[in-house]
Amino acid sequence: MLDRYGLIGLFAIVAIIFPLIPLLLARFLRPRKPNRSKMETYECGLEFEDFPVEAQQVWVQFRIQYYIFALMFVVFDIEVVFLYPWAVAYNSLGLYALVEMIIFLVILVMALAYAWRKGQLEWV
Amino acid sequence: MIPLPYFLLLGAAVFCIGLFAALARRNAVAILMGIELMLNAVNINLVAFWRYTKPGTPTWDLAGQIFALFVITLAAAEAAIGLALIIAIYRSRDTVNVEDVDIMKW
Amino acid sequence: MDILNNLFPNIYNALNDFFHGLLRGANLRPDAESFIVSLIMGLIVVVFLVAISPFLMLSLTWVERKVVARIQNRLGPNRVGPWGIFQIFADMIKMLTKEDIVPANADRWVHFLAPVVTMIPITLILAVIPWGRGMAPADLNIGVLYVIALSSLGTVGIFMAGWGSNNKFALIGGMRAVAQIISYEVPQVLAIVAIVLLAGSLSLVDIVKLQGGWAGFRWFLFAIPVGPIAFVVYMISAIAEVNRTPFDLPEGESEIVAGHHTEYSGMKWGLFYMAEYLNLFVVCAIAATLFLGGWQGPLLPPWIWFFVKTLLLILIAMWVRGTFPRIRMDQLMKFAWQVLVPVALVNIVLTGLALPIFKAIGLI
Amino acid sequence: MSIDLVLTYVAFFVLAAITIIGGLLVAFVRNIMHAALALMMAFMGVAGIYLLLEAEFIAAVQVLIYVGAIAVLILFAIMLTRGLMTRTLPPENNQWLAAGGLALLLFVALVYIAVTTHWPVGTQALAGTDLIPKIGTELVTTYVLPFEVASILLLTALIGAIVIARE
Numbered sequence: 001m002l003d004r005y006g007l008i009g010l011f012a013i014v015a016i017i018f019p020l021i022p023l024l025l026a027r028f029l030r031p032r033k034p035n036r037s038k039m040e041t042y043e044c045g046l047e048f049e050d051f052p053v054e055a056q057q058v059w060v061q062f063r064i065q066y067y068i069f070a071l072m073f074v075v076f077d078i079e080v081v082f083l084y085p086w087a088v089a090y091n092s093l094g095l096y097a098l099v100e101m102i103i104f105l106v107i108l109v110m111a112l113a114y115a116w117r118k119g120q121l122e123w124v
Numbered sequence: 125m126i127p128l129p130y131f132l133l134l135g136a137a138v139f140c141i142g143l144f145a146a147l148a149r150r151n152a153v154a155i156l157m158g159i160e161l162m163l164n165a166v167n168i169n170l171v172a173f174w175r176y177t178k179p180g181t182p183t184w185d186l187a188g189q190i191f192a193l194f195v196i197t198l199a200a201a202e203a204a205i206g207l208a209l210i211i212a213i214y215r216s217r218d219t220v221n222v223e224d225v226d227i228m229k230w
Numbered sequence: 231m232d233i234l235n236n237l238f239p240n241i242y243n244a245l246n247d248f249f250h251g252l253l254r255g256a257n258l259r260p261d262a263e264s265f266i267v268s269l270i271m272g273l274i275v276v277v278f279l280v281a282i283s284p285f286l287m288l289s290l291t292w293v294e295r296k297v298v299a300r301i302q303n304r305l306g307p308n309r310v311g312p313w314g315i316f317q318i319f320a321d322m323i324k325m326l327t328k329e330d331i332v333p334a335n336a337d338r339w340v341h342f343l344a345p346v347v348t349m350i351p352i353t354l355i356l357a358v359i360p361w362g363r364g365m366a367p368a369d370l371n372i373g374v375l376y377v378i379a380l381s382s383l384g385t386v387g388i389f390m391a392g393w394g395s396n397n398k399f400a401l402i403g404g405m406r407a408v409a410q411i412i413s414y415e416v417p418q419v420l421a422i423v424a425i426v427l428l429a430g431s432l433s434l435v436d437i438v439k440l441q442g443g444w445a446g447f448r449w450f451l452f453a454i455p456v457g458p459i460a461f462v463v464y465m466i467s468a469i470a471e472v473n474r475t476p477f478d479l480p481e482g483e484s485e486i487v488a489g490h491h492t493e494y495s496g497m498k499w500g501l502f503y504m505a506e507y508l509n510l511f512v513v514c515a516i517a518a519t520l521f522l523g524g525w526q527g528p529l530l531p532p533w534i535w536f537f538v539k540t541l542l543l544i545l546i547a548m549w550v551r552g553t554f555p556r557i558r559m560d561q562l563m564k565f566a567w568q569v570l571v572p573v574a575l576v577n578i579v580l581t582g583l584a585l586p587i588f589k590a591i592g593l594i
Numbered sequence: 595m596s597i598d599l600v601l602t603y604v605a606f607f608v609l610a611a612i613t614i615i616g617g618l619l620v621a622f623v624r625n626i627m628h629a630a631l632a633l634m635m636a637f638m639g640v641a642g643i644y645l646l647l648e649a650e651f652i653a654a655v656q657v658l659i660y661v662g663a664i665a666v667l668i669l670f671a672i673m674l675t676r677g678l679m680t681r682t683l684p685p686e687n688n689q690w691l692a693a694g695g696l697a698l699l700l701f702v703a704l705v706y707i708a709v710t711t712h713w714p715v716g717t718q719a720l721a722g723t724d725l726i727p728k729i730g731t732e733l734v735t736t737y738v739l740p741f742e743v744a745s746i747l748l749l750t751a752l753i754g755a756i757v758i759a760r761e
Binding site: 125126128129130131132133134136137138139140141142143144145147148149150151153154156157158160161164167168171172174175176177185186189190192193194196197198199200201202203204205207208209210211212214220222223 | 599602603606610613614617618620621626629630633636637640643644646647648649651652655656659660663664667668671672674675684685686687689690692693694696697698700701704705708709713715716725728729732733736737740744747748750751752754755756758759
């Protein structure tokens, strides 16, 4: 265990340090001349401060569609989690394993069909 | 190997932190996060007990891991429904503070 | 020839013996000695892989600029050095010396951590790729799942960038990117299930080994009809997952400036850029491993075969970028859920049914 | 003590610290987005703990489902319900003292049980057995009923969530 995941752990440590090196290097090489309009939030050439207060609120109201797609994603992600060990074991199992998986898939496809039917898979 | 109680203590700590977050946070989404933490603590215990039951003996099977798998499934379903409820409440009452949602109180 | 074939494993073994010999004089406990040697060897492998990744990425940007320029009837970079090859170093110097601007309203820590978090999972995936015969740094028996799990973390960094910048374009771009990535992740992983069914293993090393022989016709790509279907679904989703044209809506310049990296400049932006190209390399390397037999191939050394196949797939992705226009958001989502997901699901069932036939003809 | 064991202890304490710090941030941070990011950190720590327990499949699932999917769901829900960060109200409600006392009491009780009970355990090595085919086999034989019920649970959860969120 430790021989293989020890290397992954080592990799993780290096992977965390690695992006910090160019950032640190750039810190010594780059100029630093901040001014007010440079530090402003980018807004297509307009001054951010001139906006009315409610328009300065960046947190726009997102559409519910985002949540629906995340829901579909969660459901199918879990399906995948069950599919992988089944796929590994399938060779040594019989046809009944395929039948059971088809039942499982059909039930989940009903979820997809429901969302499809209700027009939830349309972005507009 | 590390003795079993280490993992049990970690599970207990995570569970209690989750319990505190679920009971004390005002924000409904944070309450849900606390519940997810509690479910994680349960999973730590399940997997730890699976690992430390004697391998090779008749009682040793994969029950712990498979239970953990089903708990994760359940956690996902719970999060999906819980967050949908929070969004629905937000859309009708414009708040996610659980103390403001009290029409069922009396 | 044999020297070239086993170049990297031989170097590894030689270094391993060298360090063992060096430590033998120190009269350490045997477990301490083997621990120190394995630590040093692990560090050498890890640092080597991590250190070549920036050069890999920079040369990919050069190749892409040249290829896309040719497609568009231009010359591409041709000033700095022969064929503009030193353009990559010019780019590197430019990224390092640009001022780093952080908006005053930004969530400073999230803004800083976003590029770092984006880089970590992609770097970690390099650990399981079988680069050649006996050249997989870590052969995990959950290899495929490891890759999928880590690539699903890509959304976190993008979201942090969108949120941390405190900018409307960044937030909308980040949300779009996350929605797109999660939508295309589903067909991508479902396509891989068919390959796992054929291979009966999640280990990338085993999957490559199974595809040897028959002069390349045992590649899972040739497991007709399921292999090609899975390959096409995988490649389309992979291109979408790395946000490349025609699926580059999250950074659609004409609508939302630059998406989640609107507020990034200098080296932080450079890290996002690097993550994007490394991601392209990784998805193509995984495709080469799963569908094109990884390092399997005649005559040339295995690790060269691996790079040839990966580069071929990257060139296809560049070709796609050079020829297709950007598609609309509603078409994008519709395509993922109403075309790719059903096709991938049917493909799984087909693979399950066809497996006895493949077994009978000796394909697997 | 062998070097491997020392390393295992170090890894355990680092991962436990990541998990617990992440959890504490979830419980106390005012900014809900930071709480969600801390939650992901805690999830990653738990995934590492699973690796220490040699349950690599569950570790991968933890990363894939919790960090990759549930966390995204939480982030989207936060983005859909804006105006959460009220500057005036503290993040905890009025009963935080009672809740904290209860949590602490429970923790003390659990610690007592975990430490004093004699657990009938063994610590044999798994010797690198690949458990994934076994998990797959068990899923379609011993646990086939919960397996199919799980898909129905997911179906109902999805339909329910769509209905609730769209109403």
